[in-house]
Amino acid sequence: MEDSTTTGDSTAISAKGTRLNRRGLQTRRHLLRVALHCLAEGGPESVSANLVARQAGVTWGTVQHQFGDVDGLWAAVLEYVAVEGGPMLADMPDQTDLAERVDAVVEMLWNNLDLPVSRALHQLRMALPQERSELETAFPRTAKAIAAWERNWADTVEHAFADLDVDRVRLARVRAMLPAAMRGLRVEHAMSTYLDIDAARIGLRDAITAYLSSDS
Known part of the structure; x- marks a missing residue:
């Protein structure tokens, strides 16, 4: 079966390659919203x-008819969220101080991770095969959509720090670490814990700032 596309209502087609009419488009959006x-x-x-x-x-x-199979459905969900506005940094921070810029990025990511769409994507990622080769074999379209999300995240971080003089290799390492670190803090925040989440976020911000500003 051919891939369906969610790049826009005017170009959306079914898994069989037929253009969706208004009712078909409404059904498609309904299914994607229910899935989320x-x-x-x-x-x-x-x-x-x-x-x-x-x-x-x-x-x-x-x-x-809409998506072909379960792989097509999950890929469409990921693409739909990307088009409709996923948990990325919608408004780029403009602070000129590195510590303030890092703090703004950490704060936005923290808030985004509490959105329903972020919880939905987390559940989906947890249920999919964890091994990359297995994921790409069993869910090729979903794997492609996940790769697109990761490229989008990379572009977002590069954009967020584009005007600051930071080492790009170190920034790439921060980019790879930050989502996992923030998700870990979110999990702790949701549990009955004595951990001071605000202090942990400040510590994370200070550590990232020190790492990006260090010359050694």
């Missing part, structure tokens, strides 16, 4: 295309 809701509100069991179909009130045949 299921993922955001549930646990690992929520990563089910059959559950999405039931919650959306459609048949599995409708899902197949």
